[in-house]
Amino acid sequence: MADEMQLNNISENNFEQCLKCSICTAYCPVSGVSPLYPGPKQSGPDGERYRLKDPKFFNEALKMCLNCKRCEVACPNGVNVGDIIQKARMKYYTGKPKLRDMMLANTDFVGSMATIVAPIANFALGLGVSKAVMDTVMAIDKHRTFPSYAATKFESWFKKHAAAEQDKYSKHVSFFHGCYVNYNYPQLGKDLVKVMNACGYGVHLLDKEKCCGTALIANGLYGQAKKQGETNMESMRQAIAKGRTVVTTSSTCTFTMRDEYHHLLDMETGDVREHLTLATRFLFQLIDEGKLKLAFRDDYKKRVAYHTACHMERMGWVVYSTQLLKMIPGLDLVMLDSQCCGISGTYGFKKENYETSQKIGEPLFKAIAEANVEAVSTDCETCKWQIEMSTGVPVLNPISIIADALDVEKTIELNKNRIIVLRN
Amino acid sequence: MKFNTVVMGGGLTGLTCGIALAKAGQRVAVVATGQSSLLFASGSLDLLGYDAQGAPVANPVEAIKTLPESHPYNKVGDVEALAAEAQALLAEAGVKTTGQATANHNRLTPIGAVKPTWLSLDGYLTIDGDKLPYNKVALMNVIGYLDFPTKFIADGLRQMGADVEIKPITLPELNEARKSPTEMRATNIAKVLGNEDIVLRLAAEINAKAGDAEAILLPAVLGIKEDVLAQLLKKQVSKPMHYVATIPPSVPGARMQALLRKRFEALGGTFLNGDKVVAGELAGDTLKSVETEKLVGTKLEAENYVLATGSFMGRGLVSDYEKVYEPVFGLDVDYIAERPEWTHDNVFEAQPYMEFGVKTDAQLHVMKDGNVINNVYAAGQVLSGNNKVKLASGEGVDMLTALAVAKNILK
Ligand code: SF4
Numbered sequence: 036m037a038d039e040m041q042l043n044n045i046s047e048n049n050f051e052q053c054l055k056c057s058i059c060t061a062y063c064p065v066s067g068v069s070p071l072y073p074g075p076k077q078s079g080p081d082g083e084r085y086r087l088k089d090p091k092f093f094n095e096a097l098k099m100c101l102n103c104k105r106c107e108v109a110c111p112n113g114v115n116v117g118d119i120i121q122k123a124r125m126k127y128y129t130g131k132p133k134l135r136d137m138m139l140a141n142t143d144f145v146g147s148m149a150t151i152v153a154p155i156a157n158f159a160l161g162l163g164v165s166k167a168v169m170d171t172v173m174a175i176d177k178h179r180t181f182p183s184y185a186a187t188k189f190e191s192w193f194k195k196h197a198a199a200e201q202d203k204y205s206k207h208v209s210f211f212h213g214c215y216v217n218y219n220y221p222q223l224g225k226d227l228v229k230v231m232n233a234c235g236y237g238v239h240l241l242d243k244e245k246c247c248g249t250a251l252i253a254n255g256l257y258g259q260a261k262k263q264g265e266t267n268m269e270s271m272r273q274a275i276a277k278g279r280t281v282v283t284t285s286s287t288c289t290f291t292m293r294d295e296y297h298h299l300l301d302m303e304t305g306d307v308r309e310h311l312t313l314a315t316r317f318l319f320q321l322i323d324e325g326k327l328k329l330a331f332r333d334d335y336k337k338r339v340a341y342h343t344a345c346h347m348e349r350m351g352w353v354v355y356s357t358q359l360l361k362m363i364p365g366l367d368l369v370m371l372d373s374q375c376c377g378i379s380g381t382y383g384f385k386k387e388n389y390e391t392s393q394k395i396g397e398p399l400f401k402a403i404a405e406a407n408v409e410a411v412s413t414d415c416e417t418c419k420w421q422i423e424m425s426t427g428v429p430v431l432n433p434i435s436i437i438a439d440a441l442d443v444e445k446t447i448e449l450n451k452n453r454i455i456v457l458r459n
Numbered sequence: 460m461k462f463n464t465v466v467m468g469g470g471l472t473g474l475t476c477g478i479a480l481a482k483a484g485q486r487v488a489v490v491a492t493g494q495s496s497l498l499f500a501s502g503s504l505d506l507l508g509y510d511a512q513g514a515p516v517a518n519p520v521e522a523i524k525t526l527p528e529s530h531p532y533n534k535v536g537d538v539e540a541l542a543a544e545a546q547a548l549l550a551e552a553g554v555k556t557t558g559q560a561t562a563n564h565n566r567l568t569p570i571g572a573v574k575p576t577w578l579s580l581d582g583y584l585t586i587d588g589d590k591l592p593y594n595k596v597a598l599m600n601v602i603g604y605l606d607f608p609t610k611f612i613a614d615g616l617r618q619m620g621a622d623v624e625i626k627p628i629t630l631p632e633l634n635e636a637r638k639s640p641t642e643m644r645a646t647n648i649a650k651v652l653g654n655e656d657i658v659l660r661l662a663a664e665i666n667a668k669a670g671d672a673e674a675i676l677l678p679a680v681l682g683i684k685e686d687v688l689a690q691l692l693k694k695q696v697s698k699p700m701h702y703v704a705t706i707p708p709s710v711p712g713a714r715m716q717a718l719l720r721k722r723f724e725a726l727g728g729t730f731l732n733g734d735k736v737v738a739g740e741l742a743g744d745t746l747k748s749v750e751t752e753k754l755v756g757t758k759l760e761a762e763n764y765v766l767a768t769g770s771f772m773g774r775g776l777v778s779d780y781e782k783v784y785e786p787v788f789g790l791d792v793d794y795i796a797e798r799p800e801w802t803h804d805n806v807f808e809a810q811p812y813m814e815f816g817v818k819t820d821a822q823l824h825v826m827k828d829g830n831v832i833n834n835v836y837a838a839g840q841v842l843s844g845n846n847k848v849k850l851a852s853g854e855g856v857d858m859l860t861a862l863a864v865a866k867n868i869l870k
Pocket residue numbers: 052053054055056057058059060075076080109110111112113114116
């Protein structure tokens with residue numbers, strides 16, 4: 036009876052577990068920088084008590100939440116503060132998304148259009164005049180450098196140059212590349228293919244891949260996010276049915292599909308969740324279980340600082356990427372204090388958020404400047420834009436670092452021998 | 460993932476143990492569930508403030524000898540030596556303190572009471588005996604900051620014979636922050652006071668309002684990650700200035716947490732933030748591996764394990780309507796079977812449940828079903844036999860048992 040009573044007392048996001056300690060507020064990147072934001076405790080568990088009584092207590096300032104989930108990581112009582120806030124926005128906010136928000140949110144659509152006309156798009160996005168237009172007409176801040184668009188989409192490159200060889204491998208993974216790899220930085224996708232192939236895995240695209248929807252969720256386009264989510268889940272189920280793990284190179288896409296689909300969009304993901312993982316985690320686990328060995332170039336030398344992206348922190352997976360990087364003998368890895376860079380997807384692109392966004396990132400930029408490194412490494416692509424724009428230091432995904440440092444021939448050789456050893 | 464030691468708990472206990480082991484060359488992982496009780500820290504560290512009869516203690520090292528046998532201090536060995544080690548460990552992490560284990564000093568609580576303590580952070584107000592070192596002080600507070608009840612504190616100071624004037628201070632940025640009145644907490648104010656320029660202007664504001672006071676007292680609202688700015692302000696203020704503890708969240712506590720973690724990571728330690736151990740594989744009297752909530756499919760394997768998960772608040776202990784239990788491994792717990800006996804009706808009385816905790820042997824090994832598990836140790840508030848509120852012994856038990864466990868592991 037006692038156990039049952041306690042079980043029945045737990046609400047969806049643990050909001051009644053809040054003991055009002057304000058620790059979440061201490062670690063919220065927006066609180067303290069933006070005085071109009073009521074902070075996680077007030078916006079989350081405190082406000083929820085009122086909203087349950089009457090929806091009119093919904094406060095529009097909740098849209099200032101970055102959905103970074105640092106409050107959840109900090110909370111000693113397991114309250115899902117960020118989820119409470121996002122759910123409240125979904126439930127009570129009645130306004131319609133602006134054209135600008137729709138545009139920023141539709142990374143797929145905008146990405147496809149831009150890739151077709153990449154040189155023009157890059158030129159236009161960099162142009163003073165069009166920046167001014169974006170600034171005034173669209174309210175996209177003029178200080179932002181837009182990530183440039185690649186001339187050839189990753190998917191096109193893959194189909195033309197890589198797809199045919201993938202079947203010759205005995206083991207296989209599927210790759211959810213995400214919008215960023217596809218439209219802005221295909222090199223990361225190429226690096227992933229290089230590393231996986233060297234490890235003896237063929238790489239395959241999903242039957243149908245849509246943007247994971249994180250930007251749609253952030254901009255209030257929940258219906259569309261769910262529709263795209265269902266397509267992704269379906270494609271992933273097909274891959275999983277073939278015995279393939281779905282790997283990614285983006286912590287945010289991974290977090291969105293593993294956790295937000297279920298928590299925010301009420302989608303069924305239980306059968307997919309454990310088969311969807313970050314490529315660094317996939318590799319680390321194989322190595323940890325003794326099923327894979329990597330060999331690195333003797334002449335590789337680099338000093339790199341690791342930046343913990345918010346969703347990486349929330350997933351608790353920093354250790355996978357950093358332990359993997361630490362295996363590279365020539366890599367001098369510096370851990371930066373885990374803190375938000377301020378961009379939070381499309382948030383920092385909006386004119387009204389630019390200042391807050393840069394203020395949030397300031398301590399991080401300073402730490403990077405002082406770290407005296409050749410590059411920063413992080414698992415999130417929007418952190419990359421923000422850090423490169425704000426510090427001028429190049430940012431590399433851990434997979435790109437592995438690809439660069441890897442001794443491909445030796446790695447292939449090592450793992451061939453391993454198979455023979457196992458057979459003997 | 461392989462380590463020499465896995466420490467469960469990332470607060471003062473877990474980090475102290477982790478640092479001591481990493482410093483000795485071990486590969487250590489600390490698994491930390493959310494922020495720790497350091498966020499409630501006062502800025503002082505207690506070793507033993509009161510004896511078992513409730514009388515204030517002058518010399519903790521001597522008074523500890525009179526504690527009942529069940530108290531965890533009886534399992535740490537040389538208290539004085541370990542206390543010195545603890546103070547040095549803090550200093551190496553950048554947490555400078557004053558005080559000594561053989562002579563308590565007094566600290567001022569956020570409601571103006573005076574309590575004996577062992578160490579206080581540099582820059583804090585410390586009181587010898589029951590007299591302030593000043594005849595006239597200015598008690599300053601940031602306008603709109605409510606977690607610093609100046610009237611209570613002034614009363615406390617006046618009882619020590621001082622002349623006190625309360626002076627509100629502010630700056631445009633602090634005024635701006637008041638737009639979100641619920642967020643005027645110590646940690647947010649520290650974020651606002653986060654650069655040199657604003658600290659210099661704050662110093663000017665303080666100097667302008669100081670009047671003829673001999674010294675300035677200010678709530679501890681500076682330096683959430685390091686204490687450079689808190690020191691700078693002290694230097695820029697033209698009179699002696701001291702920080703006074705606030706109601707949590709605690710800025711010096713957040714700073715200690717950040718500095719200790721940094722030190723641990725600089726020694727090569729792995730800090731798993733926002734994760735927790737949820738299961739373990741026991742084989743006879745040995746723990747083989749543990750699993751965490753977030754690292755699904757990856758076991759953490761180590762030669763030794765340390766349970767530093769705290770008491771009820773840290774969820775190191777859990778109670779339901781019938782029992783008190785240790786939630787990860789189901790270890791043996793000392794507690795009173797009859798639930799009505801857990802608490803006293805008078806909240807100001809010593810509460811029996813405060814002494815509940817996991818059973819350990821003389822080396823601080825934990826037990827399950829009456830058998831010692833020979834590679835799992837417990838340290839800090841999860842241990843039984845210590846009422847940290849009644850004895851004012853929290854941080855001392857945390858750090859000394861953590862160091863004792865580290866020594867036992869390294870033996
Ligand atoms: S949500 Fe968690 S961290 Fe925030 S006030 Fe409540 S218990 Fe504290």
